[in-house]
Amino acid sequence: MNRKLLIILILTCCSSFLFAQQNDIMPQSTHYEWPKDPLVKEKLDNWQDKKFGMIVHWGLYAIPGIIESWTICSEDWIERDSTISYEDYKKWYWDFSKQFNPTKFNPEQWAKAGKDAGMKYLVFTTKHHDGFAMFDTKQSDFSIAKGPFANNPRADVAKYVFDAFRKQGFMIGAYFSKPDWHSQYYWWQKYATADRNNNYDIRKYPWRWNMFKNYTYNQISELMNNYGSVDILWLDGGWVRPLETVNEEVLSWGANIPKWSQDIDMPKIATMARKAQPGLIMVDRTVHGSYENYQTPEQRIPEKQLDYPWESCMTLGGAWGFVPNDKYKPAAEVVHKLVEIVAKGGSLLLGIGPKPDGTLPAEVIAQLNEIGKWTSVNGKAIYNTRITKNYNSGQTWFTQSKDGRSIYAIYCIKPEEKLPKTISWKGNIPKKGTTMKLISKSYNLKWKVLNGETIVELPSNLSERNALAFEFQVAN
Known part of the structure; x- marks a missing residue:
C-alpha cells in the first residue's frame, strides 16, 4: 500500500485510538503502602513539594504522528487499515527506526518551556512498549543511538534530556516500559501476538522468560548507573507483574490475563536501582505495595482528597505523543486541574510530545508559557503546600x-x-x-x-x- 495513504488511514483512526485509550484508565485504588526506607521517605516528601511535572513521550510514533506503540498491539479496541496484514503493519512501524533522525533535537527548549510553565520535575520516556530505546542501550540495537542519528554527538538522547532539565532545577524521572514488544524474549516470533501480554507460555519456556528478566534488569541498570542522578523510576505496563498480584483493578482493564506469572523480580531490580540511586522513588504503576511509592491515576482526578502520595498524569493535547493538528487544553483548564489536584493532595504530571525533528510544537510552547503566567505569581498557593x-x-x-x-x-x-x-x-x-x-x-x-x-x-x-x-x- 502507498505509504502516504496508509498514514492518512492511520491518522483517520487516531481519534478512535485516543478515545479507546481514554477508556483504558486505571480506576482508583484504595491500597497504598508507605515506604520504610528513610531516604525514600525524604525524597518522596521533596517530590510532594513540586506539585507540577512534565512527562515527555517521544519515539518512533512521532514520525507518523500516531498513538504511542499501541497500533502494533492486536486488541479489539485498536483499528487498523484492513488491507494490510498485521505482520506487514508491525514491520512498517518498526522500520521507522531506520528513518528517525531528529537533527533539530533541542532538549534545552523543552526544559525552558517546562520551567516557564512552572513545572518542577520531569518524567522522560526512555522506552515505551514498542521496545525502541531512547538511550544508548547495550542490550539491543533497537535504539535511537543505532539508527540514522547514531553519528550525532547527542545520539544518547536520554543523557542530554536529563542534563537539560537538571540545569533548570528539575527532579529527574525515567519512564520505562516493563513489556517490550520488539524483544524476542517477550513477543516471540514463533507465535502470533494476540494481545499486550507476552505470547508464549512462560511455564513451558522458563529459559526464555529468564532471558527477558535479565534483559529488563540490565536496561534498567544502564539507566540507573550511566545517566547521573535519577530521582524517579516510573515503570509502566502494569500487566507485567506476579500473577498473585492480579486483582479486580487489573481485570477491569478488559485485557486478557495469562495463566502464568509475568514476574520480573522487582525486589532484585529495586535493590540494584537504589544501590545506584539512594532514596530512589519507584513507581511500579498499579502493582500496589513496596514499589509503588506514589499512585498515578491516568487522565482523571480522584473524586475525593487522598492522604497518600499520588499524581494525575494527563495530556496537554489529545495524545501523549506528537499528533499533527492536535487540540490543546486552554491554559485556564490546566490551571484549574492543577489547583484541584493539589487541593486533593496530588501532583499534576502534564504530557507533551516533541515533533519528529526533536523540537516542541509552537502551540505547546505557547500554552506552557500561558500557564506559567499564572504559576509565576500564584505559586505560593501551590508549591510546598499540603492538604x-x-x-x-x-x-x-x-x-x-x-x-x-x-x-x-x-x-x-x-x-x-x-x-x-x-x-x-x-x-x-x-x-x-x-x-x-x-x-x-x-x-x-x-x-x-x-x-x-x-x-x-x-x-x-x-x-x-x-x-x-x-x-x-x-x-x-
Missing part, C-alpha cells in the same frame, strides 16, 4: 503551607466569567484580625464573616484570568 481538611467550597479550593501557618484559598474563574465585586466561601474561617492577601498583587483585601461564610471584597481594577489566590490564617 487541608476543608479543601473545597464551590469554585474555591484550599491548600495550606507546609508549616501549617498559612491557608491558601484559590478561586477558579469560569470561562467568560466577569469577576464579581465579592467572592465567598464556607469553611476555613479566617482568624480574627488576620490579613487577607491577594497573592498575585500582594494586595491586602477587606473581608468579613457573615452567617458562617467568608466574604472577600475584590479590587475593581483586577484583570486576573484563570484563578485568584489568597493567603490568610485561620484560628486554631
Whole structure:
C-alpha cells in the first residue's frame, strides 16, 4: 500500500485510538503502602513539594504522528487499515527506526518551556512498549543511538534530556516500559501476538522468560548507573507483574490475563536501582505495595482528597505523543486541574510530545508559557503546600503551607466569567484580625464573616484570568 495513504488511514483512526485509550484508565485504588526506607521517605516528601511535572513521550510514533506503540498491539479496541496484514503493519512501524533522525533535537527548549510553565520535575520516556530505546542501550540495537542519528554527538538522547532539565532545577524521572514488544524474549516470533501480554507460555519456556528478566534488569541498570542522578523510576505496563498480584483493578482493564506469572523480580531490580540511586522513588504503576511509592491515576482526578502520595498524569493535547493538528487544553483548564489536584493532595504530571525533528510544537510552547503566567505569581498557593481538611467550597479550593501557618484559598474563574465585586466561601474561617492577601498583587483585601461564610471584597481594577489566590490564617 502507498505509504502516504496508509498514514492518512492511520491518522483517520487516531481519534478512535485516543478515545479507546481514554477508556483504558486505571480506576482508583484504595491500597497504598508507605515506604520504610528513610531516604525514600525524604525524597518522596521533596517530590510532594513540586506539585507540577512534565512527562515527555517521544519515539518512533512521532514520525507518523500516531498513538504511542499501541497500533502494533492486536486488541479489539485498536483499528487498523484492513488491507494490510498485521505482520506487514508491525514491520512498517518498526522500520521507522531506520528513518528517525531528529537533527533539530533541542532538549534545552523543552526544559525552558517546562520551567516557564512552572513545572518542577520531569518524567522522560526512555522506552515505551514498542521496545525502541531512547538511550544508548547495550542490550539491543533497537535504539535511537543505532539508527540514522547514531553519528550525532547527542545520539544518547536520554543523557542530554536529563542534563537539560537538571540545569533548570528539575527532579529527574525515567519512564520505562516493563513489556517490550520488539524483544524476542517477550513477543516471540514463533507465535502470533494476540494481545499486550507476552505470547508464549512462560511455564513451558522458563529459559526464555529468564532471558527477558535479565534483559529488563540490565536496561534498567544502564539507566540507573550511566545517566547521573535519577530521582524517579516510573515503570509502566502494569500487566507485567506476579500473577498473585492480579486483582479486580487489573481485570477491569478488559485485557486478557495469562495463566502464568509475568514476574520480573522487582525486589532484585529495586535493590540494584537504589544501590545506584539512594532514596530512589519507584513507581511500579498499579502493582500496589513496596514499589509503588506514589499512585498515578491516568487522565482523571480522584473524586475525593487522598492522604497518600499520588499524581494525575494527563495530556496537554489529545495524545501523549506528537499528533499533527492536535487540540490543546486552554491554559485556564490546566490551571484549574492543577489547583484541584493539589487541593486533593496530588501532583499534576502534564504530557507533551516533541515533533519528529526533536523540537516542541509552537502551540505547546505557547500554552506552557500561558500557564506559567499564572504559576509565576500564584505559586505560593501551590508549591510546598499540603492538604487541608476543608479543601473545597464551590469554585474555591484550599491548600495550606507546609508549616501549617498559612491557608491558601484559590478561586477558579469560569470561562467568560466577569469577576464579581465579592467572592465567598464556607469553611476555613479566617482568624480574627488576620490579613487577607491577594497573592498575585500582594494586595491586602477587606473581608468579613457573615452567617458562617467568608466574604472577600475584590479590587475593581483586577484583570486576573484563570484563578485568584489568597493567603490568610485561620484560628486554631
